[in-house]
Amino acid sequence: MARTQGSHSDITGPRIRSAALKLFAQQGYAAVSVRQIAKEVGVQAGALYNYIPDKQSLLLSLMEGHMREVLAAWEALEKPDDAMGLLESFVRFHIRFHMQRSDEVFIAYMELRNLSDENFATIEALRRAYEDALETVLKQGVEAGQFTLPDTKIATLAVIAMLNGVMTWYRSGGRLSLDEVETVYWDMVRKSVTT
Template sequence: MARTQGSHSDITGPRIRKAALGLFARHGYAAVSMRQIAAEVGVQAGALYNYTPDKQSLLFRLMNEHMQDLLSAYGELGRHADASEALRQFVGFHIRFHLERPDEVFIAYMELRNLTPENFADIEGLRRSYENALEAILRQGQEAGLFDITDTKIATLAVIAMLNGVMTWYRAGGRLSLDEVERIYWDMVRKSVSA
């Protein structure tokens, strides 16, 4: 099959993913057609299949890339031996990483239900890896007597849910700076787990 005139795989592929990301975030995966994605990119609908087998594969790729980027960026951070400092670092990292990617975050949480069982299992495994990193910090603090936590798994999920809330309301140029928001959230997380 001939490539669409003016189409370049290193340009069109990323444009398709960017268009799909924006459309899925605004309208929801189920409401978006491949034709809409093609129109957003400015290519014929059939041309999309040169870059992705179907809409499900596109959704999975977006989610997978987001989770891989998250795990990679977190993995590049230096680790603190002190659990309290490690938790403070996690709080700041989570807020700042996710605020830069609101569409990716929305899709990563709201569109899980639209994944096939196999794709869901893959994404859930990546999410669990990230959650496990936080749970390891909480366990370390618990064992050192720094944190008083009844159930580290529930605490992990509660902390992540609290931090994810920032993405729904924070706006640059608002009443609080990002540094202030990070300090306030760190104070709330610290108090919620402190012994």
């Protein structure tokens, strides 16, 4: 046997990516074998190499794709222009967007150490760009006298870390709706940056 029924590049390619995404998030990059990914797709291990140069490139591609999507989504969002409204937009956007892609987020934050130095630098630059988006908002608020912060850089990291925490515990169908969670977090963030 060789080429199987209904096989198609357009289909197999994305399926490899989504299978890898799910498995990497579940078990970690190093713990997932190429054969495991192939099995999930329903194909032999060797077939993957028609789509990826090697395992590490697959990881990089997943991470880089995710980071670029986050940035693009934030850029594309319609935003108010006062700092307070911007910050609320960011908080709600971050929680909503990241909750919809918890696997991608998990990988992007956990598998950095499995990247080569060069690839690491690539991803790190993208993450910094996203952090800068928030810091810009905070700086604007400080200048306008709306926020009181001794250090916008630390505040940026603190807020993002806090928001990322949602993904470690929130499960849809739980006690609170996603909208309620957004509001609770926005409340805490707002208070933490104002006087």
